[in-house]
Amino acid sequence: MRVFWGRRGGEVVSSNELGLVRTFTGANLDTASLPLSLVTPRLPWALENVTHWEGIEAVPSDSTLTVLQDHRIDVTRRWLPSGGNRSLGEGVRGLRQALERAIDARVERSTAPIAADLSGGLDSGVMAFLAERRGSGPLNTVHLSPNDAGNDDVEWSQLLRARLPHAEHHTLTQREAGSWFADPPTDWADPGSEPLPVLRNAHSLARIGQLLEGRGVELYLNGGGGDELFRPSATYVLALARKYPVRARRVLRELRARGRWSRQEVRRARLPHSSDWLSQQARQLQHADDSTGLQAAWDLTVSMPPWSTSEARGRVAEVLRAKATVDREQTWIADFERMRLISAAGVATRAMARVLAPYGVSVESPYLDDDVIEAALAVDPLEYARAEGYKPLLAGAAKGIVPDALLERRSKGDYASEYYRGLRAHRSSIERWVLESPMSRLELLEGKRFQAFLEQIHPSATSFRHLDATFSAARWLSAAERETG
Incomplete structure (x- = not known):
């Protein structure tokens, strides 16, 4: 919260x-x-x-x-890392108990039917199977069918549905859900609040809300936070190598192979002081180019869209430099960055909750409960980062709950094609929303550069990462100005 x-x-x-x-x-x-x-x-x-x-x-x-x-x-x-010292086996037991408590607390207070996301991944699968196992009423599951026929989330979701024979399963096709960047059935943006990050798929989420409302569902569980909590980042691996140069050798070798990092990249990568990292982010913005290569970070790398004005970049860089005196050296960089990633998952969950609230549906991510986070952080860092299998801590806790085949899954659904489909379908409305917003008048963006971005070919979906923030901010700012006059 x-x-x-x-x-x-x-x-x-x-x-x-x-x-x-x-x-x-x-x-x-x-x-x-x-x-x-x-x-x-x-x-x-x-x-x-x-x-x-x-x-x-x-x-x-x-x-x-x-x-x-x-x-x-x-x-x-209110939170300071205490340093994990549990073995993986102890951590698995502690995590399983924490997850069961998290689900029990929700199903016990709910008198209405419960729903769970069933994308086909491990994170949401654990939530669905625990809710079905520990709930007293029938479970509803929701699968949003991807646009890309090669996305194997569909096959995995079908396998999981077959193992939940007593649940009521719902699949929304692309035609039913609508494409990304489509206008939602109702404008959920709160003009008195702030921009939220899920506006691109608000239409699909609203359709889920309508579906669940029609079945009397008041609680919708998802697997938000699973990636952030159970997958070690590059920063985590680099910090391990510095803190435990001998003990971490085997773990580092395995993770380096998985991440395809060379010894030279790992050796060159630096663990900056927190204040130096902020100053580096400010310099990077002034040069309008993102960092490349393997590097440790205290937070997600700061970047701005290529259509932002030099004045806007300068203002953000100025604020970052002013904050560069904020020091977090008392916290190990790996723990701190891990908590920041978990916090980012919380932002996404709150945004989803705002979209579904008009339908009387509460969105919750049990992985983000304090109890669950503390159980995960209690594990020894080298045990947590073990490369055997996929998310070994969560997989261990989920054994016997989800089908064994899911614990062995190595693929991850790719939803990049949703960006391309949405841009093709809604290019003109995206352009209108952004260019007719106050952003141009306030000299936050250059309209011609934004138009050029919309019209050019994008060989990689990574180029869309800036579009989300701009689209969301433009719609929110327009609503905020209308309300405040």
Whole structure:
């Protein structure tokens, strides 16, 4: 849950709904912060308190807000890594118990039918099978059929459905769900809040909401956070190599082979200080080019779209440089980056929840429960990063719950074709939404460059990573200006 706070007169107003805080405080749009809305994939930890409303701040995800009697506020860190020391076997048992508690807490409080995503992957599969096993009523599952016929999520989802004979299964075809960037049935964007990252597939999510509402479902479980919690990143591997040069040798060799990294790349990769990393991100923005090669990072690499103006880039770089004094050296970079990735999964879940809320459906990701995260972090880093099998910690906890075949799956569904299909179908509306938004007038983007991007051929879907943020920010900003006048 994300918490926001501001002031009305001398009193503190706080809520997990930014729109409520803005309404009660009467805050105006903070135009100086708007260039930050173009940052991809999201703002780094040092800017986690930023909102686009004057006088309103967000509480960092690792911190807690206390309102004191004299109306002062105290923001303190609620989470510090304790260092994992459990063996993989102990971790598997602890994780399984935590997952069972997470599901039990949800099914016990729900009197309505429950639904679970069944994409065909391990993360969502564990949620579905646990919900079916520990729930008292029939389970509904949802599979959103991919556009790419070569996406084997379809085959895996069929296998899992066959092993859940008592569940009610629902498959939404591409025709039923609609393509990415299609307008949702209702405009769910909250003009008093902030841009959210799932706008490209809001139409598909709304269709899921309509489907579940028609079946009386009030709780929809998904596997959000599974990748972030159970797959070691490049930063994690590099940090292991530095912290445990002898013990990590075998693990590093296996992970290096899986990531196809050479010895030279690993040797050259540097573990920067947190303040140096922020300064590096600022310099990189000024040169408008993303970093390449293997590198350790304190957060997801900051980048901006090629159509952002030099003024917008300069403003973001300036803010990053001002924050470069924020030091997190008391936290091991691997733990810190892992928690930031988990936090990013939480942002995505909250965005999905906003889309489905009008249909009376609550979206929840049990992997993001504190209890589950702590169980995963309790495992010794070298045990957690073992390369035998896919997500060995989760696979161990899921053994006997999901079909054994799923534990051996090595492929991962690719949804890049959804970008291409959506862009072909909605190019003109995307262009209209962005170019007719206040972004051009506020000198956040160059219209001709954006038009050129929409019209050019894209050999790789990675070039679309900036489109999400721009599209979402443009629609939100248009709504926010209409509301505030």
